[in-house]
Amino acid sequence: RQPPRTNCSGIDGRFGPEYADCAACPSRTECTRAKVGRTISVHPYEPEMAAERKKQDTAEFKEFYAQRSDGERVKGHMTRHGARNARHIGIFKVWCQETLEALNFNIKAFARLSAATTG
Structure with a gap:
């Protein structure tokens, strides 16, 4: 042994x-x-992890996870467009950068929805 x-x-x-x-x-x-x-x-922590895996089979978890995927998509988009690293120093400048990245995402989403409904 x-x-x-x-x-x-x-x-x-x-x-x-x-x-x-x-x-x-x-x-x-x-x-x-x-x-x-x-x-x-x-x-x-195997017993706790097994309990969490079992909880993932419930309808309540699947409903929660479906909502989470929307947020993950937005976060991934913003990360690809520079949200991981700030280009500027200072809270206000970083806030402006994040706001512009969120606006970029919203404009693209609006354009995608507009094209789907009119096209």
Whole structure:
């Protein structure tokens, strides 16, 4: 068995059978090629992560996530057009830059909608 190893929180999240158990197992070649047997690492917050994954299957989450995708699209557009890095120094100048980028997005969205309804 491997020596205990801990993460920054002092938690050892590795589990595995003893070497003698793996050495005698007839399915060893299908399971692992390691000399010391198979070791499984489990995150310290695995129960919480599993609960969140289960919550993602609910209708309430899917409705929330559908709304979130709209905001992600806007954020991605603004990031592609320079919102990640400010070109100027000062809160007011940065606010002006962000406002112009948002206006750019709105004008493009309006043009897209106008073309779809008239065309």
